[in-house]
Amino acid sequence: MNKKVSNGSHGVVRNIVKVFSLSFKAAPVNLVLLILVSLIMGAWTILGAKAFSLFIDAIVGFIKSGSSNEVWYTLFLYIAIIITPNFLDIAHRFLDWKFYLRFQTYVELFILGKRANFDVAHYESSEFLDKLRHAFNQGTSPLKNISDRMIWVFRYGATAVVGSLAVLLIDWRVFCIIFILAIPQFIVELKANKTLWNISMSNSKEKRVYDHLNGFFFNRFSFIEAKLFGIHWNFIGRIKKLLTDFNEQQIPVEKKRALISIATEALSAVGIFAGMALIVQKALSGEVNVGSIVFVFSAASSAKDQMGNLFMQISRISSDSLYTEDIFKVIDAEPVVKESKTAKEISLDSAPIIEFRGVSFKYPGTEEFAVRDISFIMQPGDKIGLVGHNGSGKSTLVRLLLRFHDPTEGQILINGTDLREIKRDSWWEGLGVLLQDFSNFSFTVAETVAVSKIEKPVDREMVKQAVEMSALDGLVKSWPKGIDEQLGTEFGGRELSKGERQKAAVARVFYRNAPLTILDEPTAAVDSDSAMTIFGAVERMPADKSAVLISHNFATIRRATRVLVLEGGKLIESGTHDELMQKGGAYARSFRTQAEQFS
Numbered sequence: 001m002n003k004k005v006s007n008g009s010h011g012v013v014r015n016i017v018k019v020f021s022l023s024f025k026a027a028p029v030n031l032v033l034l035i036l037v038s039l040i041m042g043a044w045t046i047l048g049a050k051a052f053s054l055f056i057d058a059i060v061g062f063i064k065s066g067s068s069n070e071v072w073y074t075l076f077l078y079i080a081i082i083i084t085p086n087f088l089d090i091a092h093r094f095l096d097w098k099f100y101l102r103f104q105t106y107v108e109l110f111i112l113g114k115r116a117n118f119d120v121a122h123y124e125s126s127e128f129l130d131k132l133r134h135a136f137n138q139g140t141s142p143l144k145n146i147s148d149r150m151i152w153v154f155r156y157g158a159t160a161v162v163g164s165l166a167v168l169l170i171d172w173r174v175f176c177i178i179f180i181l182a183i184p185q186f187i188v189e190l191k192a193n194k195t196l197w198n199i200s201m202s203n204s205k206e207k208r209v210y211d212h213l214n215g216f217f218f219n220r221f222s223f224i225e226a227k228l229f230g231i232h233w234n235f236i237g238r239i240k241k242l243l244t245d246f247n248e249q250q251i252p253v254e255k256k257r258a259l260i261s262i263a264t265e266a267l268s269a270v271g272i273f274a275g276m277a278l279i280v281q282k283a284l285s286g287e288v289n290v291g292s293i294v295f296v297f298s299a300a301s302s303a304k305d306q307m308g309n310l311f312m313q314i315s316r317i318s319s320d321s322l323y324t325e326d327i328f329k330v331i332d333a334e335p336v337v338k339e340s341k342t343a344k345e346i347s348l349d350s351a352p353i354i355e356f357r358g359v360s361f362k363y364p365g366t367e368e369f370a371v372r373d374i375s376f377i378m379q380p381g382d383k384i385g386l387v388g389h390n391g392s393g394k395s396t397l398v399r400l401l402l403r404f405h406d407p408t409e410g411q412i413l414i415n416g417t418d419l420r421e422i423k424r425d426s427w428w429e430g431l432g433v434l435l436q437d438f439s440n441f442s443f444t445v446a447e448t449v450a451v452s453k454i455e456k457p458v459d460r461e462m463v464k465q466a467v468e469m470s471a472l473d474g475l476v477k478s479w480p481k482g483i484d485e486q487l488g489t490e491f492g493g494r495e496l497s498k499g500e501r502q503k504a505a506v507a508r509v510f511y512r513n514a515p516l517t518i519l520d521e522p523t524a525a526v527d528s529d530s531a532m533t534i535f536g537a538v539e540r541m542p543a544d545k546s547a548v549l550i551s552h553n554f555a556t557i558r559r560a561t562r563v564l565v566l567e568g569g570k571l572i573e574s575g576t577h578d579e580l581m582q583k584g585g586a587y588a589r590s591f592r593t594q595a596e597q598f599s
Helices: 009-026 028-065 069-116 120-124 126-135 141-170 172-202 204-215 220-229 232-284 290-331 394-401 424-428 445-453 460-469 473-477 498-512 528-539 577-583 586-597
Strands: 354-361 371-378 383-387 409-414 431-434 516-520 546-550 562-567 570-575
Touching: 009 028, 009 069, 009 141, 009 290, 028 069, 028 141, 069 141, 069 290, 120 126, 126 204, 126 290, 141 290, 172 232, 204 232, 354 394, 371 394, 371 409, 371 570, 383 394, 394 516, 394 546, 431 498, 445 460, 445 498, 460 473, 460 498, 460 528, 498 516, 498 528, 528 546, 562 577, 562 586, 570 577, 570 586, 577 586
Parallel strands: 383 546, 383 562, 431 516, 516 546
Antiparallel strands: 354 371, 354 409, 562 570
């Protein structure tokens, strides 16, 4: 369903002010000089016409009086004036390119900084992802476009104003004709651009689907899978349909714009003829001299063209403002997880006491609770194992502990303080986390592992220790450069298997050496021997460090100091492995089932 959004004049002005604020911050002196040169260049066009009219009058005067002094003086003036724009144009191109580089750098970093502040929950919202895709459908070009177009507005505006004033002094009717003729095309552009924006807005989801399908041809692993399944031609067909549908919506708009533009240009030609006829009539009656006729013709033509260009730029600024509005709305999005004004820093030198007190949570836009009335206490040094079927709420509990979301009901207490009253950045500083979806870094082994403490110099001994704890040491030691070996074939480095990439991710967590380690399925892709090595390293963590582990491997989770069993979002069992086996409940049944598969 099309969603039409109006962006009134207040919105356009507001966005122009925001863009100019960014422009000024990016290159203040450069921007002022660029505007100044643009104004001079705009006015200079009319000065050239005036100088030429004086030269013509001097020629006429020479024919009448025989004096040539005025001819040479006005010729020199005319040549000087028409040559000057060449120098101004060189200066304008240099200033414009210099400004472009600085503005582009500033805006890219500004937006990246804003995006870095997005909540994890933002990326779990389909509605937000649609807005994000639509806002950056054209990258940051709408911001640059507004800045560029405003420079041209100054230039065209200077020509239109000076030229119109010159024409107005001779015949106000010609001025009115010029002004009125520029309005229809302005309206056409304004309406067409808003219609195209509405089409783009209504296709945000389709564009995300296009990006998803298109991405299969640029990602090495998905491309291989697409080739093996023979699905690439199907994807190309779906991409073709998406592009065709989108184009078919735009073509009628462009066709209508073209037809109306032809009509407005024809009307403009008639109007210009009428205006020039008025000036010719004055010349024939002797009201104006020959030079004035030349001047008015030139000034009127320039004013008409540049006024049309001026309105065109204004209409395009209005169009760019629609996209710019989307960008500002996205980058200024309110946080999903709001920081309390009274939130305090927390510094964890050792593992904290963590208490879930009646915690329930349902994801935004859903009616069902993902977890319901969860209560337990985790003491310093505990190694808690979370087990349960897929969808039982294990990862949700971890996400709540990470404060990607706040509980719908209940509290999470850290050393007796509600997690909502603790600054998230300071909380995250005390955590070492590996989630199911993790990043791959094409750095050296040492850099890949040490990226988890990127603010500090690489500690090579700690890297070697982390690599050993994650069972990646055997592979790394076989390489000539060891931990200095480059990873990633795209950079001429080593290619890791999926299991090896997971080991590298685990090594990052161990290198962080945080008071609280959280591992969500850390051995899903690794062999059983490596899994035992990893869980053994967790088990041997000092008493002042805690860990939360999610795993379907009961042979490793049994080594946890306490196991929490979840089912349907509820905590149904809690205890050590031996205690839960004696109860003979859900944990015991699952353990025996898994044990039988390997017996």
